[in-house]
Amino acid sequence: MGTGLFWDMLAGRTPMPPAAATLGWKLREVDAEAGTIEVEFEATAAFANPAGHVQGGFLAAMLDDTMGPALAATLGPGQFAPTLDLHVQFLRVAWPGTLVGRASVVRRGKQVCHLKGELLDGSGRLVATAIATAMVQSGERMNRVRTSPVG
């Protein structure tokens, strides 16, 4: 077990982030040393597009909330790693229900980290894949960097 926010949440010392609760986030397994995670989501009818499928943006949110925790499991106390860049490819439609997210840390830099993830439906079919870049920051540094104009 680690000591950062992710582990505090798993241990019940910190409440689940609202975004994760909204997405029906549940941990299946995590290996911080290997940088891998498997989680599940409960896509509700509130996430549906006009065709009744889960809107792509919510699938993106789930992928972000799979890759983010894979990295979060490696963070120490007071560290945070906001996503800087997220690229999602939608392979097939997903219906409301349980979806499974798998992600791994491709490269764990001291600050810049590269992540990849995939989302599967209840039948194990690949729904969407994603890559993301995140940056490890302390709470103070995070606020300073992320609330200032960029580039």
Next chain:
Amino acid sequence: MGTGLFWDMLAGRTPMPPAAATLGWKLREVDAEAGTIEVEFEATAAFANPAGHVQGGFLAAMLDDTMGPALAATLGPGQFAPTLDLHVQFLRVAWPGTLVGRASVVRRGKQVCHLKGELLDGSGRLVATAIATAMVQSGERMNRVRTSPVG
């Protein structure tokens, strides 16, 4: 006024898609001929990450629900244009509250369409930008293509 699903929704002939309602989607202005749209969202506390900011994935969902409607406004009855690919860059944090989405259709192909969008906070500061690729399909074709294995 057009004749597709987007216009049916605006006219109240079709209910708002659940995903849009969940994101607090509201139209500010749309110009189907120019391929531009401006919408607003209401980011609730339910979208927050552990730091209290809107989780990046929900910002991605908002961008998808800005670019998608920019294209949807150009569609005819029975047409639908799922997002195939979404790439988001997160420039600064956003807090729960009203966010503004702007998007335009960069190229409106017969089938393949290229879109771009941006998300601003209540002070008009750029929060995130995105590009997306979408594919215009009829209902039948959509189901056939999107529920079959890809690649």
